Amino acid sequence: MTDAAPRARRSDATRAAILRAARERFAADGYDRATIRAIAADAHIDPSMVMRYYGSKEGLFAAAAEFDLRLPDLAGVPSGQLGEVLVRHFLDRWEGDETLAALLRAASTNPGAAERMRGIFADQLGAVVARFGTDPATTARRAGLVASQILGLAFTRYIVGLPPMVDAEPAELVGWVAPTLQRYLTGPAPDPRTR
């Protein structure tokens, strides 16, 4: 066969439309409230097609919630600017892709979505952080802390809609949050005897 990739089926457009509608609904309503019927209506197709293509609601979500942080290669970044580059990247990344919002909303109630979120931030973010951890024993913790601030930013800005976080210009958020990530990544571990 000269055609390595499977021949594009006519239904591929339908599948893509379903996925797009599913991401929107899951992002806006969360896993439970987003219904297959509503998703199908948005995609202008019959609800049974969703089942046919994705098997179940869980299967549809699994396909719709595929997410790549697309973390840049930080090798060439001056080590003092890691925090700034990271915050800016995250804001850009999910300001244009609602998949993370869908995952965030779903992870609150759906165990599978929470598992996926753990994987994303442990694997993708953890791998990047590991490159800079002077002490391997603290890299996982540092990655977790970065995730906590990043997800807290996303949660307050995109999910809860806390006014001062929604109103802020991205540049100002970068200015405030970058030093936090910078310290989590490259700062000294705290004295264990904090009290």
Next chain:
Amino acid sequence: MTDAAPRARRSDATRAAILRAARERFAADGYDRATIRAIAADAHIDPSMVMRYYGSKEGLFAAAAEFDLRLPDLAGVPSGQLGEVLVRHFLDRWEGDETLAALLRAASTNPGAAERMRGIFADQLGAVVARFGTDPATTARRAGLVASQILGLAFTRYIVGLPPMVDAEPAELVGWVAPTLQRYLTGPAPDPRTR
């Protein structure tokens, strides 16, 4: 006054049992998945009693999600230890009260819960932060940033269950996060021209 408060009705114990069960279910399952039937079963009463006492599922949630951050009076705290005192307080506060977890899970999909969460962090936290804001123009933003890190910590530790955040001793988390809150509260505002 021998009896200022309304005489305790016999049903008060039932009401309290319902509230307790409701908080547990809402915290564990979120608003949508927590059913009145399950809550009633936990409280060992009939589902219709829930409706009788709280009118609707929304009404029950409103009663169950009443939450007071119980922020301590920070007047006597050395200004350099504000961050540390705050992180420690938050960890203690919701390590023993699942209401915040319930609110967090619910706020992801329920607009009313999100509204309540905005109120809690804008009013209660905002009021405390306002006492230290050198510049009133930045106090709302500072409170929002504190909320972002606090909620991100809660989200990763109690909701998503990110391993490095779950495993961490509270004292270590305090050591890492306190400087972040400290800077958000009392640090200089970032240069607007960050780029």
Next chain:
DNA sequence: GTCTATAATTCGATAGAC
């Protein structure tokens, strides 16, 4: 005050015609 019975929806999923 407490519970039974049920109304009125809504949803995920299936079967099968065309």
Next chain:
DNA sequence: GTCTATCGAATTATAGAC
């Protein structure tokens, strides 16, 4: 490949007996 029809289960909420 697409759609109609529908099943079976689960939910909130109500009406009313005791």
